[in-house]
Amino acid sequence: MESLVDDPPPPAPGDPSGASGLDVVLTTPRLWLARFRPEDRDAHRALLDAPALARLLPVPAPISDELAAAVFAQILSLPPEQLHLAIWRKAPRALIGSIGVHQDPRDRHGAMSIGLGDAADRGHGLGTEAARAVIGHAFTALGLRKLWFDHHGDNAAVRAAAERLGFREVGRQRAHCLLDGAWVDWVTMELFAEAWPPPA
Ligand SMILES: CC(C)(COP(=O)(O)OP(=O)(O)OC[C@H]1O[C@@H](n2cnc3c(N)ncnc32)[C@H](O)[C@@H]1OP(=O)(O)O)[C@@H](O)C(=O)NCCC(=O)NCCS
Secondary structure, eight states: OGGGBOOOOOOOTTOTTSOTTOOEEEEOSSEEEEEOOGGGHHHHHHHHHSHHHHTTSSSOSSOOHHHHHHHHHHHHTSOTTSEEEEEEETTTTEEEEEEEEEEETTTTEEEEEEEESSGGGTTSSHHHHHHHHHHHHHHHTSOOSEEEEEEETTOHHHHHHHHHTTOEEEEEEEEEEEETTEEEEEEEEEEEGGGOSOOO
16 A cells, blocks of 8 residues: 555645645644545545455445546535545655545435555554544534444444444344355444533
8 A cells, every 4th residue: 555655745834734735624633634636546546445445335346447536536526515535644644544424414414434545554543533533523613413324243443433432323234235255234323413522
């Protein structure tokens, strides 16, 4: 996954953070969450091809060039209130994943998605850090009343992160998905704004 590493340009004058060139929406201690730019096409394609993320897609892997291009074009054309952000690690600077909240403006709920492409970036709290920032933004700046997401029942990492952040399971379709030759559950979790932030 070295191809995701973006040679860090020298910080621009007046931009000691090193986030120059990025359209940053949210900043956390170790991350920038920024809108995808046309020049992020290859990094986004690498995310789609990462095995841990490819297994989440409802299409056979590897994803075709045409579909990958269509997905990326759709991301670039999203209106600003529909967040689908690149997760940038600050040091060393690299685009390492994506996180989204696709909101329903009528009912004011949002569907979350998250993925870190490289196994080396997982398990260090970065996913939780990104999700915490996006959840806070969704409940305050976007005014959503509820967030939800679905996950495979064997996904211990997202389950643990979600519970830590206050999500609760509200539905489970048993033996719903065929993954790596085994039937796994499909689980829905939700979090209401009034339950945010969760008790420390
Ligand atoms: C899900 C994901 C975003 C979580 O981000 P992360 O940075 O790896 O997770 P964190 O380091 O913040 O850890 C979150 C929790 O999961 C636990 N965890 C991390 N990796 C784990 C693993 N492989 N197995 C079990 N638990 C794990 C951590 O201990 C932590 O629990 P805690 O809060 O109780 O201490 C990341 O693992 C990922 O991108 N996975 C592949 C894509 C994916 O599954 N996306 C979600 C689809 S619904």
